[in-house]
Amino acid sequence: MKHRLSILLLLVSYVTLACGQIVFPSPNQVEMKKGKLTLRKNISMYTADTTAFYISLLRSEVLRDASVKWQSKASAAHICWTNDPSLPPEGYKISINPKQMTITASGERGFIYAVQTLRQWVSGPAGKLTFACADITDSPRMQWRCFLLDSGRQYQRISTIKKYIDMASLLKMNYFHWHLTEGLGWRIEIKRYPRLAQVGGSVGKAEEQQGFYTQEEIREVINYASQRNITIVPEIDMPGHAEAALSAHPELGCFGLPVEVPQQGFTQNIFCAGKDEVLTFLKNVLDEVCELFPYPYIHLGGDEAPKGNWNKCEDCQKRIAALNLKDSHDLQLWFSAQMANHLKQKGRKAIFWGDVVYQDGYPLPDNTVIQWWNYRGHKDLALRNALKHNYPVICSSNYYTYLNFPLTPWRGYAKERTFDLKDLYLDNPSNKACNEKNPLILGMSCALWTDDVVTERMIDQRLFPRIIGLAEQMWHQGEPLDFTRFYKQVLQKKEWFEQQGYKFGPALKSEVPQDYKWD
Numbered sequence: 286m287k288h289r290l291s292i293l294l295l296l297v298s299y300v301t302l303a304c305g306q307i308v309f310p311s312p313n314q315v316e317m318k319k320g321k322l323t324l325r326k327n328i329s330m331y332t333a334d335t336t337a338f339y340i341s342l343l344r345s346e347v348l349r350d351a352s353v354k355w356q357s358k359a360s361a362a363h364i365c366w367t368n369d370p371s372l373p374p375e376g377y378k379i380s381i382n383p384k385q386m387t388i389t390a391s392g393e394r395g396f397i398y399a400v401q402t403l404r405q406w407v408s409g410p411a412g413k414l415t416f417a418c419a420d421i422t423d424s425p426r427m428q429w430r431c432f433l434l435d436s437g438r439q440y441q442r443i444s445t446i447k448k449y450i451d452m453a454s455l456l457k458m459n460y461f462h463w464h465l466t467e468g469l470g471w472r473i474e475i476k477r478y479p480r481l482a483q484v485g486g487s488v489g490k491a492e493e494q495q496g497f498y499t500q501e502e503i504r505e506v507i508n509y510a511s512q513r514n515i516t517i518v519p520e521i522d523m524p525g526h527a528e529a530a531l532s533a534h535p536e537l538g539c540f541g542l543p544v545e546v547p548q549q550g551f552t553q554n555i556f557c558a559g560k561d562e563v564l565t566f567l568k569n570v571l572d573e574v575c576e577l578f579p580y581p582y583i584h585l586g587g588d589e590a591p592k593g594n595w596n597k598c599e600d601c602q603k604r605i606a607a608l609n610l611k612d613s614h615d616l617q618l619w620f621s622a623q624m625a626n627h628l629k630q631k632g633r634k635a636i637f638w639g640d641v642v643y644q645d646g647y648p649l650p651d652n653t654v655i656q657w658w659n660y661r662g663h664k665d666l667a668l669r670n671a672l673k674h675n676y677p678v679i680c681s682s683n684y685y686t687y688l689n690f691p692l693t694p695w696r697g698y699a700k701e702r703t704f705d706l707k708d709l710y711l712d713n714p715s716n717k718a719c720n721e722k723n724p725l726i727l728g729m730s731c732a733l734w735t736d737d738v739v740t741e742r743m744i745d746q747r748l749f750p751r752i753i754g755l756a757e758q759m760w761h762q763g764e765p766l767d768f769t770r771f772y773k774q775v776l777q778k779k780e781w782f783e784q785q786g787y788k789f790g791p792a793l794k795s796e797v798p799q800d801y802k803w804d
């Protein structure tokens with residue numbers, strides 16, 4: 286009988302869960318309790334800090350701007366915020382009974398995530414907000430949970446950048462990798478070299494490929510992101526993907542000649558590693574980048590840098606001979622080491638794409654972090670080599686974390702460059718690498734590259750709902766839900782995400798309508 290009763294209770298709690306209390310990414314522990322807390326007008330709140338950003342986020346996104354009065358006695362408040370230094374830095378607890386809700390964390394980061402959970406937990410209209418009673422205990426699985434947006438190939442408005450920072454925070458990601466330079470556009474204002482953005486910001490032909498971000502706009506984004514527990518990782522790609530910069534400053538190339546900007550892919554035109562002036566120029570750029578971004582990590586790119594020009598350039602060849610380097614690949618390692626050392630002097634770490642560790646050679650300094658991406662081309666070579674050299678690694682395999690790959694073929698994406706929610710949920714190489722629990726593996730990143738002219742209005746349908754699956758892998762520590770149940774919950778939550786302004790595309794290949802438009 287007792288046994289039957291517990292099965293019954295389990296069923297009841299499952300039904301309750303299925304009917305409304307779905308939170309993505311799934312919290313670690315949710316213990317449903319009887320009853321609900323209903324908050325009408327005049328909500329009372331107890332907190333040590335009435336001006337904190339998480340309080341205003343709760344008021345706008347959860348309490349729907351209901352009036353709040355501050356209560357000086359914790360036990361008498363509807364909503365009570367308490368500190369517990371023993372909780373992990375990004376962890377939180379929410380305890381809801383029919384009279385009161387208590388939110389506990391060790392600091393701001395945990396409180397922000399508690400609010401992000403409550404946004405999904407609340408139901409009912411303004412004036413009659415209801416919260417199902419429960420005890421929720423939560424903290425992240427991975428320390429690095431990141432979303433990359435490519436603002437190089439396409440320019441997005443500041444409001445759009447903020448929209449995806451909001452999304453990352455909602456999905457409990459803590460890094461925003463901002464890809465700011467590309468062959469098709471240099472998007473960051475550098476005061477010392479204004480031509481970089483003025484000329485390099487408008488080398489693309491399409492309408493949404495024009496523009497750059499002023500330092501003032503970037504400061505605004507930095508502030509917006511830090512309120513939401515998002516650290517920005519700016520990427521200044523070098524030596525390759527540099528055609529926009531070389532259009533503004535042809536003297537930075539090997540032959541000092543004007544370059545042609547490819548509307549697709551990349552060319553042989555990369556920064557020259559043989560000329561001292563080029564290294565000085567790039568270090569000056571990094572000085573401004575470091576001054577602007579008060580964060581530990583700067584991404585220096587390092588991917589897809591063909592060596593055709595370096596092999597013919599007198600200066601590059603002289604450098605190889607003078608330093609007794611093996612070849613032009615070794616020259617890239619030396620060049621990368623100079624830049625990473627420059628960052629090291631400033632107390633920063635340098636992230637490079639995995640291309641730099643395909644072959645051994647000139648040693649990179651110990652502030653190097655490797656981002657593994659090219660699974661399609663080299664499987665886990667970069668991951669293994671990085672670990673061999675004791676570099677920390679961020680996993681972002683192009684299978685299955687590159688969300689610009691659509692579910693069905695489109696423009697430059699053939700069938701082998703497509704994947705769906707089920708593929709990534711069951712078979713993501715980056716998630717599998719994180720399962721190894723190697724302390725050098727920092728976590729996972731997912732990306733929205735804007736190759737093939739992916740304009741602002743096309744982003745949502747590529748991200749959603751697949752990014753929910755990736756966020757689940759980054760955050761949820763418990764046993765993963767089986768796919769069928771996970772997918773069912775995603776569908777139940779679709780309307781909610783759409784109300785927040787994120788439009789869903791298809792989730793499964795088999796469900797993509799024949800005439801579906803990716804553009």
Ligand SMILES: [Zn+2]
Binds near residue numbers: 559560594599600
């Ligand atoms: Zn050169």
